[in-house]
Amino acid sequence: MMQIGESFVGDGVNAAHVNTVLGERDGPVGTAWATALATPTSGHAPFVATLRPSLALTPPTLFVNKAAITGGRHAELTWGAAQAGLALGVRDALADRTIAPGAVGRLVLIAAVWVSPDADDAAAVCKNNRAATSAALRAGSAGRPTVEELIAVEDATNAFYPR
Numbered sequence: 001m002m003q004i005g006e007s008f009v010g011d012g013v014n015a016a017h018v019n020t021v022l023g024e025r026d027g028p029v030g031t032a033w034a035t036a037l038a039t040p041t042s043g044h045a046p047f048v049a050t051l052r053p054s055l056a057l058t059p060p061t062l063f064v065n066k067a068a069i070t071g072g073r074h075a076e077l078t079w080g081a082a083q084a085g086l087a088l089g090v091r092d093a094l095a096d097r098t099i100a101p102g103a104v105g106r107l108v109l110i111a112a113v114w115v116s117p118d119a120d121d122a123a124a125v126c127k128n129n130r131a132a133t134s135a136a137l138r139a140g141s142a143g144r145p146t147v148e149e150l151i152a153v154e155d156a157t158n159a160f161y162p163r
Contacts, residue, residue: 002029005140008159009132014121015159016085016128017066017114020136022059022099025108033062033108043068047079049111051087059099059107061090070117078115081125086111088126089133098134098141111136 002023009016023029036046049061063083069075090109093099099107111133119125139145157163 002027003137003140003143005136005138007132007135007139009135010124010128011159013116013118014124014128015116016082016125016132017159018086018089018129018132018136019066019112020133020140021110022107022137022140025060025106029110030108033060033110036062036064036110043070045069049083049087049090051091057087057090057109058094059104059109061086061109061111064110064112066112066114067117074115074117074119077119077122077125078113081122082113082115082129085126085129085131086113086133088130089137092130092134093137098137 002021005018005020005022007016007018021029021032025033037048040046044065046062046064048056049063050056063079063086065078067074067078069078090099090111094101094104113129115125115129155163
């Protein structure tokens with residue numbers, strides 16, 4: 001079992017873009033999880049996300065920053081506000097049963113999180129990452145988007161190419 005989700009929430013410098021991969025600990029997602037944790041690179045330091053210090057999420061959740069850390073404020077917003085939002089989004093997915101509580105013992109979650117180096121509002125970064133994480137997990141759980149949803153879209157746009 002592997003569920004892949006994506007969500008973009010907000011606009012401007014405090015928007016959140018989260019990709020999630022939820023899968024079995026003893027499968028390819030578990031292997032990717034452990035490998036990513038063990039191989040940080042310059043500007044990218046994957047870590048186990050927590051709801052509070054010494055209260056790691058379950059399923060174990062690996063926070064992977066997509067934007068290289070550019071300075072103290074960017075680090076604070078990424079590892080602080082965005083990580084808190086991610087943690088709350090995972091908690092929300094457990095509470096609403098998007099992630100089955102009985103399955104968490106066999107699962108791991110990888111979350112790739114983008115925080116703009118220009119982000120400037122911790123509350124907005126937290127709020128947007130919470131919503132994006134929850135939405136990405138729901139999309140993965142539901143197997144969305146469907147082929148029909150993709151075919152129905154006539155043109156591609158995104159935050160950097162709004163057309």
